[in-house]
Amino acid sequence: MKQSKKWIKGMVLAFMAAIFMFSGSMSWAEDGTIKLGVAGAHSGDLASYGIPSVNAAKLVVKEINANGGVLGKQVELLVEDDACKPEIATNTATKLVSQGVNVVMGHICSGATKAALGIYKDSNIICMSPSATNPALTQSGDYPNFYRTIASDDAQAKLDVDFALNVLKLNKIAVIHDKGDYGKGFAEFAKKFLEESGKAEVVLYEGITPGAVDYSAVVQKIKRSDAQAVIFGGYHPEASKIVTQMRKKRMDTIFISDDGVKDDTFIKVAGEYAQGVYASGPKDSSKNPLNIKAVNAHKEEFKSDPGAFYENAYSAVLAILNAIEKAGSTDYAAVSKALKTEWVETPIGKIKFDERGDAIGAGFSVYQVKDGKYAEVK
């Protein structure tokens, strides 16, 4: 018995020694470029949320490299797909780390981002997402290496709820979500804020199945609940179906939603029924010269309008590279400090980051569809 215990101990020790010895030798030689990882969904059903960020990174890097790069070094892009799946995201992250990335712009979905962040954290790599809005990412304190150029779900929910209560003065509201990470997170906060305010009653709180062919039953339920408004957490495909069906049933219930709905496709799909819908989104920066430049660059290079999170991704890349430039190196601590202290001009405005990693200066505002366009509600 004793013999065998000793034997096991010896094995474990030898084993650990082997791991330590070999892993020590696995550091990466610096070479002449700054490696920027871009990770997100580039394939599968959520590809449309990830591909614009790749385009943004390509355009920014192309321009910066043409102007001499960062710190005299060229920026090299390493683009990796995670299909928005946590399990693939860890592979993506380890691949990027193994390839020696200095910083990462991504991931797109909150779940995938959470799975990947642990790996970046242990490898001292800064990660900035253009689109992961889950509050815990910055608020839990678990991910000091995380930054984002988009406001978190709770900030957005607060804005929408305040708008409904104070501007529209509503007191009966239905909260609907798409059961997804983003939509349900948003809806939970909206419900919480509504209940805390004491000014309005949540008459209905339900999740719908994304991708279903129609939502008539839920629409009927909204009608029966006598809600004055619907606050919807989710994306535009479901939102347009709900809005269209509500209007076809001659309901004039106000529809308030989130950034996932503030998309031109929503207006195109819902057509005339989109009129009057409110959606929150990043502060209007379409007059910002940098934004105009970014959008034009996309049109020129890819012959199409940029998609979702394009400006956020563009800004993220600019912010990261600016911080490296200001820090004078890709050193983790120095870049972190630069991100938190140095203001940078981006398509979404002049931003820097707070202690938790949320962007300061990248605010949200509420928009309303007017004549086939989103217009900011002043």
Place this chain on the structure above:
Amino acid sequence: MEPVLEVNSLTMDFGGLRAIDQLNLRVMPSEIVALIGPNGAGKTTFFNCITGIYTPSAGDIFLSVNGRRERLNGLKPNRVTQKGIARTFQNIRLFQNMTVLENVMIGRHCRTSSGILGAIFRDRRTRLEEEKVVSDSYKILEKIGLDRFVNELAMNLPYGAQRRLEIARALATEPFLLLLDEPAAGMNQKETQELDELIVNIRDTENISILLIEHDMKLVMRISDRIYVVDYGKKIARGNPLEIQRNPAVIKAYLGEDPDA
């Protein structure tokens, strides 16, 4: 002496169709009984009722073994097999992608007991049991004359050998009563002859009673102690081969119409 199998007024309805009507049947120990009748007379249905694949609509089925008499109605097929009735199938139902030996080893399943833990840890008891299963199965194959095919897949056997394998597999369950469903179907003269000897041999050496369905009248007349004739689910005659051959009802209903069948 008590009959091994005693079936009293067994009835089986499918919807409105009465497949078996008030059938009585007895098989005595070490007896070979044949069940004959035209196609669609309900013979295979009768087998299915006995072996628990169908639950009969009415009637009783009793099995008497070593002085214990048990009612079999409503038992699941595997329980019936465990009680000591084994069968073969009219349309061969071997485990096609298993070897000949494995087919027989499956038959030993209900007479062995090692479980999951035994399988994983292969303790002494399981090992011994497994060895015994292999050697027992091999002995059965030798007896049936299939030992040269041991490691062949069942699907690759010649037709006659497949029929014999079905019998071997059934024997492996250590039955007191063996039900053979058209064992000679599709066999040539020589094969039938061999089968004939095999069946008698099984009865003589193992003390197994045999109930068989068969269309080959020569075989039936040669080996049967008694014969039951059914038509439209009803028994129309019963007796020894000679009596049956002379029975006018049988000749009319069956032999008369198709004497070669």
Place this chain on the structure above:
Amino acid sequence: MDWEYFLELLLGGLTRGSIYALIALGYTMVYGIIELINFAHGEIYMIGAFTALIVASVLNYAGMNHVAVAILAMVAAIIYSCAYGFAIEKIAYKPLRNAPRLSALISAIGMSLFLQNYVLLAQTPDFLPFPSLIPDFDFWEPYAHIISSQEIAILATTVSVMILLTVMIKFTIIGKAMRATAQDRIMAALVGVDINRVISVTFVVGSATAAIGGVLIASHVGQINFYIGFIAGIKAFVAAVLGGIGSIPGAVLGSLVLGWTESFFTGYISSDYEDVFAFLFLVLILIFRPSGILGRSETQKV
């Protein structure tokens, strides 16, 4: 009891059910003949919708009138879906006719993946607005909030497709050949049925129903992307099994039952667990009727 609410849910469930039915019909036909869960069926539906969208856009661009556009788009969708169905069978299923059934299933899954990504790459990962090919008729306007003209079109199409298919299978020569093939493929071949032709025709007809469904549903929903086929396909398959797979009226009945189940569950309880309930319902039905509502209960030959 709130009767108006009940009626609305009933109508909503009816529409949803007919949508499932249009896809489920093709599933059930193919399954009836070759006992294959044709995973790629949903993709054919998606390709039908895409073809219609492309053709409609091009014709609209060329300035053709609305009715002509709608008809031509529908015809193009049917032609192309049939062509795809035909080609898929020849490539992915025919070589596997004598292989284990699971191999054919995996092949179907591969085909489904391929087609999704093919459309994703050739077209776009985004949702595209789909023009409303069926106009909202003015005379129907007063009742449109109860049931829209598009919903009526879907209902009517479902019923007529079901009747047409039933007639075809019951009374035409090819229908008889189909039934024979479904019963026993080898025997059918022995009595002179051209099995390859029957299977091809089945795929083509199944694909045509998928295309009709694709165009109508896309026009009702107003948007499509490459992934719609998969989601709708799963539900339609559940509906087909619920009704008794292989049975044409069963597919429609199963779809309606599923549509109503979801609608009423959402209406009276909660849409959070809508799908959970739909699946539980399926399990319950199958436990008590293992071959679906209208399925022939297999008596096993022993």
Place this chain on the structure above:
Amino acid sequence: MNVRGELKKSFQISAWFMFLTFPILVIRVNTVENVIEWRWYNMAIVGVSTFLGSALWRYLLSVKEKSQRINAASPGNMTSFQKAFSDKRFFYPALFILIGFVISFPFLFSMYQANIMITALIYVMLGLGLNIVVGLAGLLDLGYVAFYAVGAYSYGLLNFHFGLGFWTTLPIAAILAALAGILLGYPVLRLRGDYLAIVTLGFGEIIRLVLENWGEFSHGPSGIANIPRPSLLGIDMTLTQNTIFTYFVMIGLVLFTIFVVNRLQNSRIGRAWIALREDEIACQAMGIDRTRTKLTAFALGATWAGMGGVVFAAKTTFINPASFTIWESVIILCIVVLGGMGSILGVISGALVLTLLPEYLRAFSEYRMLIFGIMLVSMMVFRPEGIIRNVRRTYTFSKE
């Protein structure tokens, strides 16, 4: 003559495909911006590639048919690979090299390689588990992912609420998954074939949807984060070290799985499963209890998924219901069928191919799923029995 005929056929097929792909490949519409783009060059590409592709396709099909005629399935007919494998002179050196490679793998290659190998090994385990249900017992289970989810959430939740560690949870999750297997297996005992498939698919979805909706229990769609990686006697490890350690944990678990599955397969119970797959009626007539045999298959299959789930949760450190969709079940089923049903070696190679292939296809980024789909179809068309065919065990007897 033959060449001309073939050429003509290829021409026809290529013309057919040019017609087939015309609207979707040539015209791209964007109804958001009302833009229509014509891409005629795609048609040319399709024409040429299908011309060559169809010739190759038919050639391969004819090769397959020829070889099929010669190759009747029997245990004597092993592939050359399997023959080499059973040759002792060949086997031991090969095994030695393999062991050496497996041990040195994480040290030779980057952390990324070790990481995807962990994923592949998890799928080996899942594949071997599902192989019990599908490959051996012949029960088509499309909801296997449910047990995977049970395992992953067992670890996630037990760790979150009670701080239980990886090693404590591993057996607990295995037992919970086995119980889930029995629970789900019981009502579907009477169902067979595709009905079983669709009901198990339903169960898989139910588990996922409940995890998604029952936020109080499962943390809903936002999932559980910060799940600890596997630990070893409380030693602090860096990420790289931990990855290497997890790799060896997984190697150990896979060896354990292979050991157990192999023993089960060649046991009284394993034979009963196979008999059940071959013929349910005959199986019962041989005295095998169908209910018990099916339930043990479900339970023992689920066990491995449960353990795989624990490793998965530990590896990704984050779980949410989105990881347990029906696609996951489908992929695991593909592993079993593509590898070769019932064959342990086959399932292992199937798992390695199907999980490593998409990773190594990353170079093709957006085309990888397209290629993956083509791969599945062509593998099945040209080798429907899977990569490695199951070979039955043979026995030798000395004549007395």
